[in-house]
Amino acid sequence: MATLEIKNLSRLFGNTCAVDDLSLTIGDGELVCLLGPSGSGKSTVLRMIGGFEEPTAGAILIDGQDVTRVPPERRPTGMVFQSHALWTHMNVFANVAFGLKLRRLPKDEIRRRVNGSLATVGLEGYGERKTSQLSGGQQQRVALARSLVLEPKILLLDEPFASLDQHLRERLREEVREIQRRVGITMIFVTHGQDEALAIADRIAVMRDGRLEQLSRPDRLYRQPQTEFVAGFVGQMNLLQGAIRSNVMSVAGIDLPVALADGPATLALRPEDIALEKRGDDGGADVMRVTDFGTHLSIEVRTRCRQRLKIMAPPGTGWSAGMRATLSARKFSVYRDGKLCFMPQPCDVRPAAAA
Numbered sequence: 001m002a003t004l005e006i007k008n009l010s011r012l013f014g015n016t017c018a019v020d021d022l023s024l025t026i027g028d029g030e031l032v033c034l035l036g037p038s039g040s041g042k043s044t045v046l047r048m049i050g051g052f053e054e055p056t057a058g059a060i061l062i063d064g065q066d067v068t069r070v071p072p073e074r075r076p077t078g079m080v081f082q083s084h085a086l087w088t089h090m091n092v093f094a095n096v097a098f099g100l101k102l103r104r105l106p107k108d109e110i111r112r113r114v115n116g117s118l119a120t121v122g123l124e125g126y127g128e129r130k131t132s133q134l135s136g137g138q139q140q141r142v143a144l145a146r147s148l149v150l151e152p153k154i155l156l157l158d159e160p161f162a163s164l165d166q167h168l169r170e171r172l173r174e175e176v177r178e179i180q181r182r183v184g185i186t187m188i189f190v191t192h193g194q195d196e197a198l199a200i201a202d203r204i205a206v207m208r209d210g211r212l213e214q215l216s217r218p219d220r221l222y223r224q225p226q227t228e229f230v231a232g233f234v235g236q237m238n239l240l241q242g243a244i245r246s247n248v249m250s251v252a253g254i255d256l257p258v259a260l261a262d263g264p265a266t267l268a269l270r271p272e273d274i275a276l277e278k279r280g281d282d283g284g285a286d287v288m289r290v291t292d293f294g295t296h297l298s299i300e301v302r303t304r305c306r307q308r309l310k311i312m313a314p315p316g317t318g319w320s321a322g323m324r325a326t327l328s329a330r331k332f333s334v335y336r337d338g339k340l341c342f343m344p345q346p347c348d349v350r351p352a353a354a355a
Contacts, residue, residue, distance in 0.1 A: 253284030
């Protein structure tokens with residue numbers, strides 16, 4: 001296990017700044033996900049940690065030792081790539097043993113460690129198989145075993161399940177989390193899938209345009225997004241432009257008490273935090289579409305001022321397209337200049353007149 005400290009890390013590609021003055025500390029045995037859209041710089045950060053990209057500025061420390069200029073093969077890190085990067089002319093055992101052979105370890109030691117690593121990832125007895133005979137999920141397990149067998153202090157995973165189907169991704173990410181906990185290794189996991197990050201991470205670092213937007217536990221990241229970008233990127237969120245007048249923000253047929261100065265602002269409402277009440281002609285919103293997911297209804301409504309909102313409701317509540325409704329909010333947050341500026345706890349709101 002190991003600690004990782006990133007200090008003011010930057011990476012330029014010509015005139016393009018892929019990573020911009022990033023600082024981040026990861027604790028011993030912690031699993032941190034780097035989450036962000038394509039082009040946010042998360043994979044570049046991972047490659048710099050592993051030594052596959054050289055920083056333009058900044059420092060990378062592992063257990064307090066500066067490894068910024070240390071080549072990949074001399075760093076106490078292991079890397080699992082999205083493409084698996086397995087040698088198809090070798091069997092599973094030879095793929096996993098490759099790095100150990102380069103270290104010139106005794107044959108008995110190599111066999112013991114390879115068999116142990118394969119057992120760790122659930123591939124005991126697969127050593128003699130060709131990698132071409134394995135499923136995509138099994139190939140990814142081999143790639144994971146090949147990194148774990150080198151006993152790295154920090155394991156780096158760059159969107160390792162992106163090419164797999166949804167059910168296999170879900171199963172493998174749970175297995176990786178279980179392995180991480182059992183082995184106790186520090187792990188950094190790059191993904192653009194928010195569900196993946198929320199499911200396995202101790203903390204999530206959300207990146208945008210090469211910068212760190214927020215670093216938080218999954219529950220805090222979801223419930224208290226500190227920037228408008230995080231609010232819109234993590235989970236479903238209704239982001240509505242409006243204005244505050246006399247400590248009240250009126251948006252989408254809802255009057256919200258907001259202790260802020262007058263002026264424009266953005267209201268953020270989670271679908272599960274909006275309540276619907278059936279009304280007749282005086283309703284403030286039209287139900288446009290209802291999708292039954294079994295566990296909940298996803299309802300799309302349009303207010304009289306043409307704003308569209310996504311709302312989550314319990315199943316069996318009788319909602320259908322064409323109905324009228326009044327909206328109220330259980331929780332909300334308000335952003336100005338992209339930053340969180342108001343989040344009442346608890347929130348006291350009331351439905352407004354039809355918008």
